[in-house]
Amino acid sequence: MRYRLEDKNRQMQTFGRKMAWIAVILAASLITGCEVGPNYHRPKVQVPTTFRAPNQTQQAEAQAASFADLPWWKVFRDPQLQELIRTALKNNYNLLLAAERINAARAQLGITRSNQFPQVLANPDFSGGKNEETIKSNIFSLAADASFQLDFFGRFRRATEAARAQLLGAEDAQKTVILTLVSDVASDYFELRDLDLQLQITEDTVKTQEKSVELTELRLKHGVATQLDVLQARQVLDAANAQVPDLERQIGQAEDAISILLGNYPQGVPRGQPLGTETPQGWVWTETLPPQLPPGLPSALLERRPDIHEAEQNLVAANADIGVAKAAFFPQVSLTGSGGGAFGHTVFFGASVPANTGIWSYGASLAQPLFEGGYLRNNLRYAKSQYRQALISYKQTIQQAFGDVSDALIGYQKYHQARVRQEESVKDLQESVRVSMMRYRGGTATYLDVLDSQRSLFSAELTLAQARNNEYQSLVQLYKALGGGWQQ
Helix, strand or coil: CHHHHHHHHHHHHHHHHHHHHHHHHHHHHHHHCCCCCCCCCCCCCCCCCCCCCCCHHHHHHHHCCCHHHCCHHHHCCCHHHHHHHHHHHHHCHHHHHHHHHHHHHHHHHHHHHHHHCCEEEEEEEEEEEECCCCEEEEEEEEEEEEEEEECCCCHHHHHHHHHHHHHHHHHHHHHHHHHHHHHHHHHHHHHHHHHHHHHHHHHHHHHHHHHHHHHHHHHHHCCCCCHHHHHHHHHHHHHHHHHHHHHHHHHHHHHHHHHHHCCCCCCCCCCCCCCEEEECCEEEECCCCCCCCCCCCHHHHHHHCHHHHHHHHHHHHHHHHHHHHHHCCCCEEEEEEEEEEEEEEEEECCEEEECCEEEEEEEEEEECCCCCCCHHHHHHHHHHHHHHHHHHHHHHHHHHHHHHHHHHHHHHHHHHHHHHHHHHHHHHHHHHHHHHHHHHHCCCCCHHHHHHHHHHHHHHHHHHHHHHHHHHHHHHHHHHHCCCCCCC
């Protein structure tokens, strides 16, 4: 019995020494292994030194800090709009999908990285029985198999590099979703408030024209007006009344769009501050927007916009895939090892016979592709083509970003100028209506002059409301184009 135990101990010690040598070999392979394929270097892209802007003053302001560095709650100061954006950031389905794509990319990175480690499998087994010769046996065996593919040429490390870049790209894609979501909620909210303002203008016009029609009918009764005057007075009233259902339709659809962005079923949307109110001295706007906004340095745009970061991570992944494709040309070396033991006893004619044994084995294999029908060569060509496509997409994304900023800068300043001039036009038409009405009552003008002035004023006020909305929309687009809105 003592000799059997000593023999078993010697076997286990020998097995331990063999496994230690295998571990040393594995560690050495990890240290000395090389990586084929190109290492990533950010491509040099020539970008303009200044943004294209309507005037030189705005180009000079490019040296200042960008207003896109401000968090969204400091750009959009309406408390109700801020609450809507917070709700959207919690419940929007596109954002929830983006978060799950990050989880999936993180899991895929773990799957890919697991190929760099040994795979170990345990196989426990228990058996027992009795035969006609009264031989009883109970045997428990435990075996473990290990396999490891040496990553001499960096195939698995390059694949892990690509998977890590895809994870970072998914995180950048989530930032793009946040940026777009914040911009969409703000844009739709300003559109809704503009429609509210247009409806208010239309309803005020209806009330004013109803009084005008009553006055004209009264003048008709006293013989100082004609039936034609009454019919002409009703034209503006009818036109304003016809606008109300269409504006109410647009308001309902705008509320539905905002509700979907918030992750809700279609429902009403609470309002905050109106875009503006009309006073005897002119229009008073709730918020004063500056005529110009600092865009910041063009070089900072590359670091601020998440879609550019995402395009670069796609380029990093495509570059690493070239290394994976090149590594497939080289031999693949695998190590295998197994070991275990069986423990139990057998009863033979009343005598208990121990049944203890230990086993171990190890091996190595090499696989070298010889003929693949052009698969490896074309796979490498495909990987290189994917890299070139990713590079083109990266440069295109940068170019589009500068185009977005230029369009937004031009749009913001020109919409501001258009709104200011439209306010002057409304003031002139208000005076025109007052003078034409006074002349009509004095008998020196026909009601057609009054009708033309009122019709022009109604149209100009609606245009002014749209001009104010355009100004807000251009503010949102500039903030989005400069990469603002995803900072939390």
